[in-house]
Amino acid sequence: MSDSDLPVVLIVEDEPDVAETYKLWLQQEYEVRMAQNGDEGLEQLDADVDVVLLDRMMPGLSGDEVLERIRERKLGCRVAMVTAVEPDFDILEMGFDAYLSKPIRSEQLHETVDNLLDRSEYDSLLQEYYALVEKQATLEATKSSAELAESDQYDELTQRVAEMRDDLSETLGGIEDDSDFIATLRGLSDDEDN
Amino acid sequence: MYDLTSVLEFDALSEVRPGSSILISGPAMSGKERLAYDILADGLRKDDGAVVVTTGDGAGSVVEEFRSLVPDLDDSQLGVIDCRGEGGTDEEAIGNAHAHHVSSPGDLTGIGIGITKALEGLHNAGNEQGRLALVSLSTMLTYTDKKTVFKFCHVLSSRLDSAGYIGVFTIDSGAHDDQTLQVIKQAFDGMIDVRDAEGGGREARVLGLAGEPTDWQDI
Numbered sequence: 001m002s003d004s005d006l007p008v009v010l011i012v013e014d015e016p017d018v019a020e021t022y023k024l025w026l027q028q029e030y031e032v033r034m035a036q037n038g039d040e041g042l043e044q045l046d047a048d049v050d051v052v053l054l055d056r057m058m059p060g061l062s063g064d065e066v067l068e069r070i071r072e073r074k075l076g077c078r079v080a081m082v083t084a085v086e087p088d089f090d091i092l093e094m095g096f097d098a099y100l101s102k103p104i105r106s107e108q109l110h111e112t113v114d115n116l117l118d119r120s121e122y123d124s125l126l127q128e129y130y131a132l133v134e135k136q137a138t139l140e141a142t143k144s145s146a147e148l149a150e151s152d153q154y155d156e157l158t159q160r161v162a163e164m165r166d167d168l169s170e171t172l173g174g175i176e177d178d179s180d181f182i183a184t185l186r187g188l189s190d191d192e193d194n
Numbered sequence: 195m196y197d198l199t200s201v202l203e204f205d206a207l208s209e210v211r212p213g214s215s216i217l218i219s220g221p222a223m224s225g226k227e228r229l230a231y232d233i234l235a236d237g238l239r240k241d242d243g244a245v246v247v248t249t250g251d252g253a254g255s256v257v258e259e260f261r262s263l264v265p266d267l268d269d270s271q272l273g274v275i276d277c278r279g280e281g282g283t284d285e286e287a288i289g290n291a292h293a294h295h296v297s298s299p300g301d302l303t304g305i306g307i308g309i310t311k312a313l314e315g316l317h318n319a320g321n322e323q324g325r326l327a328l329v330s331l332s333t334m335l336t337y338t339d340k341k342t343v344f345k346f347c348h349v350l351s352s353r354l355d356s357a358g359y360i361g362v363f364t365i366d367s368g369a370h371d372d373q374t375l376q377v378i379k380q381a382f383d384g385m386i387d388v389r390d391a392e393g394g395g396r397e398a399r400v401l402g403l404a405g406e407p408t409d410w411q412d413i
Binding site for chain 1: 217302303305306307309310314324341342344345346348349352353370374376377380
């Protein structure tokens with residue numbers, strides 16, 4: 001259970017020194033959980049976890065296997081894979097949301113976690129935006145333009161749709177990065193499966 | 195700014211902001227796809243890059259089509275994402291054009307990867323701006339629901355915005371209920387409506403890009 005309102009980051013890393021370093025960097029801004037291997041990582045994982053930092057090369061369950069189980073559980077958390085090599089497009093298809101090449105600097109780690117939290121924010125805003133658009137569309141499809149012009153409810157809805165559209169473009173300021181783009185699209189397909 | 199007036203003579207299309215996405219809506223056989231291709235061909239003549247996401251024509255015939263529309267076409271300005279779920283390998287080169295095959299029109303991640311590769315290829319070939327056409331959303335809607343298609347369009351528009359591209363997307367207005375059309379429209383900056391004119395021929399109007407909706411004009 002989460003004791004605070006801070007976003008929750010789960011570090012799955014078999015080298016204690018490395019894990020401890022990440023924790024030191026992150027603990028001011030996030031609630032940090034630690035796991036020394038894949039099995040422990042899966043145990044620590046629940047709906048409160050926002051971001052998982054997942055080491056790819058671990059004894060026992062590999063990072064790839066853990067990722068697969070996380071996706072099967074459809075928890076909606078974001079996963080940053082920590083790898084020793086720079087992944088190619090093919091690896092983007094694997095289903096993680098970001099990758100970090102070792103060794104990692106503090107700044108880079110913060111940036112990645114922030115970015116993943118922003119993207120979750122974008123997804124939930126997009127979800128909310130869609131719900132409003134759908135209501136508006138239903139009214140437009142069933143009422144005459146005269147009826148719509150007189151409806152305060154429709155007026156209010158139209159305004160909220162416009163506000164949300166601005167919020168959405170501000171939240172992400174555009175999807176700049178290729179991995180952002182693909183990860184966001186993959187998120188849409190996952191939503192559909194739910 | 196993109197000037198589309200040599201394809202369709204509307205003032206509202208004379209200065210289309212980079213990052214804009216436009217829905218081309220009309221009944222079956224009203225020339226929507228032709229219009230989308232013409233907008234890309236016009237760009238190719240002006241040295242813009244072109245990306246085609248197709249659910250109907252194969253990658254080979256798309257490239258052929260553009261070779262006939264733009265006689266001195268430089269293939270390397272063109273990328274095609276073929277989503278029919280046919281055709282062998284993921285990637286193939288047709289001349290210098292880059293083609294990418296995706297398993298189905300519902301495979302949004304695959305389409306995204308294809309678009310990413312195409313944009314990267316065009317960027318590396320020196321194309322600073324460009325135009326993307328997706329033909330058609332109606333086919334995608336038979337593979338996935340309107341909510342997912344709406345979100346896909348929103349995310350893709352955002353990607354095109356950061357690339358400085360414009361996007362044109364076709365939809366068959368007769369194939370979906372009013373509510374679906376109203377939802378999908380909201381994902382776009384503007385719309386070109388196409389219809390058959392009463393005395394034969396075709397008419398179009400532009401909504402939402404600049405100022406008030408235009409009147410219907412022969413095209």
